[in-house]
Amino acid sequence: MALAGGVALAALLPVAYLAIRAGGGGWSAVADTLFLERTARLLARSLGLAAAVSGASAVIGVALAWLTVRCDLPGRRVWRVLVALPLAVPSYVAAFAFVSNVPDLAGFVPTFVVLTLLSYPYVFLPVAAVLEHVDPALEDAARSLGDGPLTAFRRVTLRQIRPAAATGSLLVCLYVLSDFGAVSILRFDSFTRVIYQSYQSSFDRRPAAILGCLLLVFTLGILVAEARTRGRARYYGGSRGARRQPSPVGLGRWRWPALAAPVVIVGLALAAPLGTALRWLAESVQASVDLGRIGRAGGATVVASGLGAAVTALGAVPVGLLAARSRSRLAGIIERSAFVGHALPGIVVALSLVFFTVRFMNPLYQRLPVLIFAYGVLFLPLAVSSVYGSALQAPPALDEVARSLGKRPIEVFRTITAPLIAPGVGAGAALVFLTCLKELPATLLLGPTGFETLATRVWSATQAGAYGDAALPALLLVAAGVLPTWALTRRGRTTAT
């Protein structure tokens, strides 16, 4: 509990910053910023976009997870890795690639499409992890009672994956609220765009902070609403014997047509932006490919993202466990606090850490640990939701039995709980890793001076208008995501046998 509380407090630092910045000059300015008709309209637009993208991502994420984990889809192991990778594509890269091919692309529909293509893996990864570990005995029971495979899926499996799908959609929703890349390039007037614009226009940090606070209030509303829908269902099996390897669902004559789903989605989300970048590379006569430098940036990216993933996943363990096991109000508050950083625009979180480190941890400012910490604040919910999902699957009775047999809590954790939640921790770490790969605002502001990642290379190439130069780092960015996703699917197989 204390551990979880500490993690939550760290995650709330940006909130403290926003309060300091927003409150610094009397309430009339706050009112002026808040009670603009435009503010209300933009908030409504942002929430609408977030809802639409979350819904579509839930459908796509669950469908792809089912197809690639439970069905005899041709090449499903490869697809399982590929369909997770769009998460590593920065939204501004995808949006830019689309607009450069189709100028005038703007507004709700293109923004919706781009964001959905990039964020459904938030649902796909945790749902696939749960599907991998759900006891097929439950589904078998339903089948033996006369349900067809689809009905059994709907009545049994869908219920098992519901918590994972719901938290995944929540992550999508928060991510969409915080995204700036796609909305700015596709000119969808959203709330985050106004926050960024107020940094860029008046150079006054106050209105941006006030708007950030408002975004926060709505995030809390969404979090509370989501918590209500969770209900009190239990998801772990009763007494669990040896688990049988589930037999894949035969798609029959739909086996090959079903392939269209991952092909189209991966094509649009991965192949289209990367292909566009490669075309630029081919067209450009002066593209300068500095392999050594890109290699170093690749190394730095993997180190920073790897540390970010490890630290974040570790921090998520106490929070996720607490949320799954305790029904107390405080546990709920602690878990929800972890989600706040994800809904705030990256620039806000980054500036808040600039503010605190310069004042209170000056020697660490612009050193790697602070950047890793920033990744943690930004992406903690990705790992928490994953840990939470797998902790729900683990029957607490096992811990209780072990405790009653005289094991110390730390030993119980090591021998019983940890192996049970390991898939969730792994999935969470992978999600965080994929998301860290592309992180930009915090990396630019908080990374050591001269520190380069693949994402900053992509950014500086597009900033220079040398789009061809962005191709290689962008490709590597996606390639770096292959290993963790592949490891995840491998692990799923070995524990299942």
Added chain:
Amino acid sequence: MRRRLAGVALPLLLLAATLVACSDGADLTLYSGRAEFQVKPILEQFEKATGLKVSARYGASAELAAQIAEEGSGSRADVFWAQDAGALGSVDKLGLFGPVPQDVVSVVDRKYRAPADNWTGVSGRARVVVYDPRKVPAAELPASVFDLTQPKWKGRIAIAPTNGSFQSFVTAMLIAEGEPRTRSWLQGIKANDPRNYPSNDLIVKAANDGQVDLGLVNHYYLFQLQSEIGREKTVARNHYTAGTDPGALVNVAGVGILKSSKKQADAARFVEYLLSEPAQRHFAEVNFEYPLRPGVPTAAGLPPLQAGQGPPINLGDLADLDHTLDLLRSTGLL
């Protein structure tokens, strides 16, 4: 197996992390809102000429300005090199810049530096109309951006409303011509159904590819396109509107020295180098920008800056974009 993997991977990551973190030891720290390809060669020349080592941190000008503001007197930056005068003006407003020594800035025209010399421009860029000569004959070219609201330009204009230089240009119009005229110009442009692009360079590309007839951009994107795809494939041309037309605004990229810097003398040397002949030649020849040191020639094909070119405004005032954004929004352009 898993534990053993973690046991090896974590220490390795930590080791790598300390290696990454230990690459410091610079004499000067530069926060650069300019792109690396524009800055790096100059830094290398400066390091060679002076033996001082500069470490640069790149970002967008506005975000770096916000970062400097957040750092306050604890800033790590010695020098801030911004893409536009507005970002410099905002840091200056917070009182975080100290004056650049007189003997360093005096080569620059007063018009292109801060009133109290707390920052100075180092290279200039002009707003131009890029056009496709296959669609727009020379006789038809507008004498002023105000002509672009005529109905004959309907569906033929490209703009980049989200881009900082477009917004600076509208701000300049607002300061020089007043709100009523700016508002009616924006309404006129809106009525002409402009095509919206995410960046200047894509407008120039589109004009070159025959997708738009003309667009409002900075002058150097055409030259960049030329060196990117070759001179013979570059059909589009720049048109310079006349005199004090807001369409002829000259904005600058410039530098300021942080008051909190403990390396004032070296910082001043750096600014001095940026204004020196070799650096100014580099800006002119490689970036196709306007040199701000008198006597340094512009790139081939680029007409030199005129004495009274652009609207008569104080460039630092371009910092206040609020009013501009309100106007752009209320006219439906943003």
